[in-house]
Amino acid sequence: MFDWKEDYSVGVKEIDAQHKRLFEMGQAMSDLVSNHGDEDIYDELTAMFNELIDYTRYHFNDEEKLMEKVNYKDLEDHKVQHQLFVEKLEAYDLETIDEDQGAFALKLLKTVATWIFKHITGDDFRYREAMTALS
Numbered sequence: 001m002f003d004w005k006e007d008y009s010v011g012v013k014e015i016d017a018q019h020k021r022l023f024e025m026g027q028a029m030s031d032l033v034s035n036h037g038d039e040d041i042y043d044e045l046t047a048m049f050n051e052l053i054d055y056t057r058y059h060f061n062d063e064e065k066l067m068e069k070v071n072y073k074d075l076e077d078h079k080v081q082h083q084l085f086v087e088k089l090e091a092y093d094l095e096t097i098d099e100d101q102g103a104f105a106l107k108l109l110k111t112v113a114t115w116i117f118k119h120i121t122g123d124d125f126r127y128r129e130a131m132t133a134l135s
Ligand SMILES: [Fe+2]
Pocket: 063, 078, 082, 119, 123, 124
């Protein structure tokens, strides 16, 4: 579900590394759900999801700082996209899901994977040219 490819490179090493890390975190959650059998993975899943939200915030912040550095013209709009996604993640409350948490988590992860993919190849790709000023 989360498979980073060279094609997703935005041309900035540290941002690519952070995107890869996000993909890895998503994949680890997806693997946990797929492999859990009858075990209760709920606490682990919630902890991983919270880590994913924290890392997403950290990554967005870093990316925004770099966009600022190169005076990226669409910074404000990009920031809004980041903010909306963080709010979307924060609105999920895994603790309120009583039944079929695994299925719910997979659905949630699919939504996250789709958003990240679209964001990187859409909004993030648009800053690639501006970022060449960094090198
Ligand atoms: Fe972004």
